[in-house]
Amino acid sequence: MVYLIALPLLSSAILLLLGRIADKWGHLLATLVSASAFGFGVQQFLQMHKQPGSNRAVTQKLFDWISVGTFKVDASLLLDQLSICFVLLITGVGTLIHIYSIAYMSHDKDRRRFFAFLNLFIAAMLLLVLGDSYLNLYVGWEGVGLASYLLIGFWNQNPVYAVAAKKAFVANRVGDLGLSLAIMISFAQFGTASFSGVAAGAPHASSAALTAIGAMLLLAAAGKSAQFPLQSWLGDAMAGPTPVSALIHAATMVTAGVYLITRSNFIFDASSTARMMVIAVGVITLLFGAIVGTAKDDIKKALAASTMSQIGYMILATGLGPVGYAFAILHLLTHGFFKAGMFLGAGSVMHGMDDEVNMRKYGGLAKVMPVTAITFGLGYLAILGVPPFAGFYSKDKIIETAFNSGGSKAIVIGGAALLGAGITAFYMTRVVVLTFAGARRWKSEAHPHESSFLMWAPMVVLAIGSVASGFLLSMGSALVNWLQPVVNASHVASGKELMKPMTVSVLALGVVVLGAGYAIIKYRAVAAEAPEKVSIFTRAARMDLGQDIVNDKVFVKPGFALTAGLVAVDYKVIDGAVRLVGWLINEISDVLRKIQNGYVRSYALMMLIGVFICVLILWMVTA
Amino acid sequence: MSTATMLGNDPGWIILVKGLFIFVFCVLCTLMAVWGERRIVARMQMRLGPNRVGKFGLLQALADGVKLALKEDLIPAAADKIVFIVAPIISATTCFMAFAVIPMTGKVHLFGHVTAMQLTDLPVSVLYILAIASIGVYGIVLAGWSSGSTYPLLGGLRSSAQVISYEVAMGLSLVAVFIYSGSMSTSEIVAAQHKWWFAVVLFPSFVIYVISMVGETNRAPFDLAEAEGELVGGFHTEYSSLKFALFFLAEYVNIIAVSSLATTLFLGGYHALPGLTFTENWLGGWFTFFWFLGKVVMFFFGFVWLRGTLPRLRYDQFMKFGWKILIPGSLFWILVLATLRVMSQRAASRTLVVGFSIGVVLLVVAISSLYDRSKEKAEKAGAILPSLPAPSFPIPEIPGQGFINGRSEING
């Protein structure tokens, strides 16, 4: 199990340390390592599958990590039903994206470094999902943060990209603060940070502590998964190479928040307040992302907003209690397929269009890039939730669960989720129409062409995944049953149903058709330039609903003011004290220096005086 | 009854008598020594020497003494007066003190008391002599310093370095005697030689002692402290009259003293020659004194002989000899000797002892031959002279270089 992590890490180290020597074969090594990790994951999965449900979780202790008195933390790994889903997703999608990147990055002189970072990411992400305690998870958590930072800023010669990387890093730090606080609280509360320990202690803990831990974990999840209010970095993170966006900012890393909440189900199960917060965050983000997505002309940013929205769905699902976890993971997996596929498709388009990202400059690309168009289209259908594509099985389940969560709030949540589905249909249709349909708007010097085999093969694989995964995973509630021991979803069918699944599906499909139809009508023919005179809503959406402005006003400015105040205090009070001490020492030294006159005999006199004092004391003591 | 206990029973007046005897003996010896030295050196130089004052000029030294005493006593203006006066006094007093522990006779009757002609006996009497000798050097050093003149200062410097250096070698040679006799007391050392003289048993130590005693007394060829040719008169250049006479006296008494010590430590002291031990009872034991005197005179003759034949060493050669040959040599010798001594104490077999000795001898021979060869090599290597530009005229042949014809050099 440890090889899962060690191999990519080793390969990353080799690629980074060997330098130019590895330029020729570095990408192949990285891909091979990733593929072998996937193979290993499959083997583990098969092995696990043979076991009965209760025996499937495997723990492997690596070494004593921290051992201070009675306080002990082991570095150990936990491979259970939840982890293996992630392992397969990470290594599988990761391998595909490795393959894709070989071609995509073939012109970049730093390709070796890119693959090294990719492998580093794979290692860190695997550590994240395999750690058996919050502390181990934290290491992976930080590792993926680092890898994400490195990859977003991969083209750091561009200052804008470097700033984007920094922004992502800082936003992630805020979330990480939440995670570290959660770990500290759980240490204080339960004396341990291992999942099993916390799970065992959670039922007996005070609700305040659980709520605090839950809130902090939610903050962490929000940071990593770009959820409200820490969502602003994801859009800028598109500065990284497209494979990065596909792997990290669509399929895997951003889902770490979902993983965290799912993994911490015992906390959220025990604290309804925390769960409510999760739901709120999920709902706000899914709408927020969807609205932002409607206004983006940058294909990658549009997809990023979509990702944000879809993860909002997942978070919402996790907030819905035991039954929601499985659906969250289901949506996570299907989303991993179709969103990664669409990102790769977007990359393919960009590749063909000389890195042009503005959708208004595309149009009619379906003819020149048929494979890309078809795979992208399949992903599109999946995200829309058109039966029998993957999204239908996952998203509709979430909407359904939201409606059935009970109480008056269920209608609000469900309504919001349904509305989100409609908006999703609108903006995704917009993307497809702008890119592949309609008249060509690209300049004559661009020569759009279908990408090479290495690029479209992964896309095809992912497209197949987006078609079939939903059906396969939910057939006979396969995933739900699979995850049942982990998320403890024993009371799935409790509570009365507000709506039947069929009703929800029909409703959702209706909403989707509405949104898609409006989009087709609206964007059948557009100008190459974005119109300036638009409604205030569009303008707001274009400005990401003012997320950066809010951040700036609410956090950055007061932060600066606070810092300035602290600096002043530091300078006047603390430094002042230090300077006072220095000044005093200086003055005293000036006096004392006279004693140090450079004459040996004076020093000898001092010595003799010392002896005299000693003898004097002796004399007085013995008197 | 051991000599030490016998001496311990001496009444006070006997001690006084002995002290007087020692003083008279030393002064007489000095007078005779001065005359003897001049006569012997004269013989060696095909001259007659002093023969006017008294029979054979025997009173010559006395006359010289009177003359010295009557001369004007000069004290240089630059001199440090007190030290200038104290220096010869230190010299002249310390030289007598060494005799306190020298056994001059065996058991004798003195005014009805059975005693030996030895003022006192200490368990560390040889060390005592060394100590007194080291104080005696103060006389020379202070004389050199206090004269306020360059030549005496150089003489004083040389003498202090010389004495410190040669005292080490002398002390090391004495260690062999201590090891063999198991005592530092003179009378016991003499007693330990009743069978074999240490000059035979400890021949290397004897040689080292004899060499270093010449160095210790500033006599030719080691008379660098007063080297007439270089330093005018050395440390006593500025001295005249009685103060000079005191130095003169000290020098000869010192010679007698070290000769007496050599006699005591290496030549069996007052004992007769092997085979003539019956003579020791003649004159009620007093005849042993003549054996003692005879041996001392023999050493004194050696001193004179050296002075008459050997040129003075250069100072660096002298120091090199002391530090690089005498001291390492005696250290090595003591090592060998101590090993032998331990072997005999642990009752090692004779073959082992002989084998060890042969091994040591072979080692020494090997090292010395190697040393000679390396020296030869070094000389060969160093024989090449710096090639100065050849002159345009013929120059005489230089050994090792062959005849250099300037012109042919230039043409060739």
Next chain:
Amino acid sequence: MDISNYLYLSVILFTIGALGVLIRRNAIVIFMCIELMLNASNLALVTFSRINGNLDGQVASFFTMVVAACEVVVGLAIIVTIYRSRRSASVDDASLLKN
């Protein structure tokens, strides 16, 4: 005679030696005064040896002598070296490190 008289003498000589270190300027004289202090302590050691009836005190003072000899040899070599470059044996002149 009271044996402790030797101890009083030792203390007096020690004090004089210490005073000499403090008030003399010539490095060589200072050295001599240090030797005087060592000698005084040797006298005390020898006297202690006699008071206690064992020879350890004498052995200790024997070691003191050896160490003093070492100290003198090195110290004088330093003085000669300093004198060679500065033409002065006064300890007050060797104060380059002040200020």
Next chain:
Amino acid sequence: MTLFHLALQVGRTATPEAVQFWLLAPIAVIAALGILVVKKAIHAALLMAWVMVTLAIFYIAEDALFLGIVQIVVYTGAVMMLFLFILMLVGVDSTESLGETIKGQRIPSILIAVGLLGLVVSLLGRATITQPAVGLATANADGNVQGIAKLLFTEYVWAFEVVSALLITAALGAMVLAHSQQTKSKFAQRDLSIARFRKSSLGGAAGLPTSGVFARHNAVDVPALLPDGTPAPTSISQTLKARGDMITSDGFALESIEEQED
């Protein structure tokens, strides 16, 4: 009071040791005090030597015969001789002014020293009042030298070895410190003589003219006259030249032969 008591004691127990002590100890103290006030370092050295000899006598009186003799050999013979040697190398005629140059050094020094003396004497007075001396008769039964040797080579053998290592190190250190690198190779007599013959002129081959040859004066600072009557400045010792103790040679030149014939 104490002094009076001591004086009484002297009167009562006039053993030879007491006589010796009261004879030598005051002289030793006076000599030691002398070290503090004499101007010439060499006088201090002599006084020091005297104190050391006195101490040696005290050692012998205290049944430390070996130590007493070693004291003389090592201290008086070697250490003080080394001092004298260095004194001769360093500033032979230097007298030291005894005025204090450091402010606030002398008076406090004397006060502290006297105070220390008083304290220790007072401490000693407390310590030794009731303790009778054991004496060394038993310890020295086999002889003082043997006793010390036994201790030295059994109990203290490690210290002995360490100290001997220290001694060797010190000797080496002194050599390294005092050694001055010779920058120019020295000419031996042989080299000099060869160099004389290798010159372009053989004029100086026979050596430089001696001072005073053919001269009207025979002082060393008067130049020799060459056969033609001209003075030879080379005949005067370089040392005198360096010192400036030389008379200009022109005045000693004889008038030329022709002039004399005129």
